[in-house]
Amino acid sequence: MSDRALRIGLLVESNEQLNQLRQLVGESGHQAACSLIASELDSLREGLDKLEVDAWLVTLAFDREEFQTFEELCDETSDQQQRLLDVEAWLAHLKVPVMIDDGLQSSPRHQEYQAWRRRILQKLEQLQGSINLAQLPQGAAQHIWVLAASTGGPEAVREFFQALDADLNIGFIYVQHMDSGYEQSLADIVNRHSHYPANPVIHGDVIHSGQTLIVANDHCVEFLANGTLMIKDEAWPGNYSPSIDQVFANVARSFGRRCGVIVFSGMGEDGAAGARMVHLQGGSVWVQSPHCCTIDSMPLATKATQVVSNEGTPSELATQLTNFIRRQDRNPSTV
Template sequence: MGSPRVAVINSDLLQQRILAESLERLGFEVVLNVPAARMTLALIRETQADAWLVTVRDDDEVCGESFDSLLDGEAPVLVGMDDAPDNNCTSFLRWEKKLLTKLRDLTDTPAPAAEVSQVPWAQKQHREILLPAVFADDTRKLPLHIFVLGASLGGPEAVKEFLDVLPEGLPVAFVYAQHIDQRFEQALCQAVGRHSAYQLKNVENAAVLAAGEVLIAPVSTTFDLVGLDRISVGTSPWDGPYGPSIDGVIDVVFNHARQRFGCILFSGMGSDGAESISALPEGTDIWVQAPEGCGNASMPESAIHTGKVTFVGDSYQLALKLVEHLKEKWTENYERKPDHQCG
């Protein structure tokens, strides 16, 4: 069996070179290494790849039809992997190990026996998160909780890891605010939701946000939640330099959900989200991805500095925390006996 074949789409010449060198050193065959502007339908069809490694920047000229075709293809696509640091940087080895783990998972490539002692992280397997029995027969549509998922650089990868391990059937809905170019707003559903039991969907006016769904916050305009979790599309742009504004999304969801509200911030640049978090009541469920595992740690670090964060963990730990949290809340609301019935 030959080496797994990887196609690279990246418009940064330095990143192209580093990726090619790393992939070859890690035992992969680089069958394509081109900028985003060359990602055409014809090129996608003629490239025989076991996996695609795609980085698209705001100023890249990309054909949306080509990108959609790539996501709909049989070969898995890794989108949102953070840029490689300089190979003299102390974090380079950690980045390279992360890349290797991701591509091995995508291509079902086992780690050679000789590597087990050198890279034990490649053998790490998260145990399955099971659906708590209390939710097994739940048929209600309205979610017990609505959690905001906020992310920027490196976010799609981390959010995908989080959603992929969640068991189907939890009474929760998500509103996902991802800094992204508007051209890829529709494609984000496919890239992040590819293996998830949770349905990712773009905003539709008057649609109802149901349990088991992930609403992609619109990039260009605001939205609101009204009544029984009904979506109302706005016409005003978001405040701030990025769309969607994570601060704005937090405000919208908290003002609607109140006691059902929660927020998880993942990898990202900047401090978007920290201002709104600072204004939330003490004890609000505000969790962040552990900074040491982020492609860019400034967003979760800014949230931590507010003093309002109540849990820190990697994507798997955050998913496990959510399952346990929902079970606890369900028990409090629906199963715990009143005090006068005790004894």
């Protein structure tokens, strides 16, 4: 089970819905921790309070036409109507997220079943992100540095990680110009040479100390001040994907003096404009020395902004970053 998996409680009207939702929960990478039919709720309520559940998925038709208002519902006496009242009262006291769907399209025989299935699956896949976005996640990194590169970048970043101390209180974001679908391959390369495990970004990821998140090129990513990442349903602006300028500007706006960026080997000028924003917000801008780059265009363009405070070979940058972070940790007032 992935360490991103959540424990999902299911509350439904029928066994058919239960089977459908268990399958969708599994497909989304989560775990069905509790499965209930609505008619069982009253008899099992005391035990539910002891369950370790991260979120509930409820498929009940609260908005059926015959139940227009709460008052009208209270006037009814049928068992089904009373169950809905009981469920509403129970849901109101839950302290974990609740996703509610009427379940009217949950049968495979329904003409809208496939659309319903996609909708539920999307909600489940984004659930971890929604939880993280609503709170200050535990373990969010204090220091956040962006590693930016294009042509020749993977070799330079590999050398950087090989020389970097293993126990720094820092989280990395790796932005590499590349084709779609190569994020996991890039993560595998990093993981063979780094103490900072790499994974492609997913919606709601937290930038933890001791890890590396790899930004994909097909969807724009936003960074929030609480250390979480939000994947937007839109392409990166400009001529580059992913856009290093956009990532730099976003990180600078969200993290200010807590962030830094290193521009490694690459073609073009992506990152130069964003580097100014990082500098203006109090962050650090470093570059790989142009003389040791496969392609020196990106570091040279960033140096031309006159905001670069440090340069060196990838190994030298790793040593300098180790010393820089340790100094900041000894004197937190400088962050």
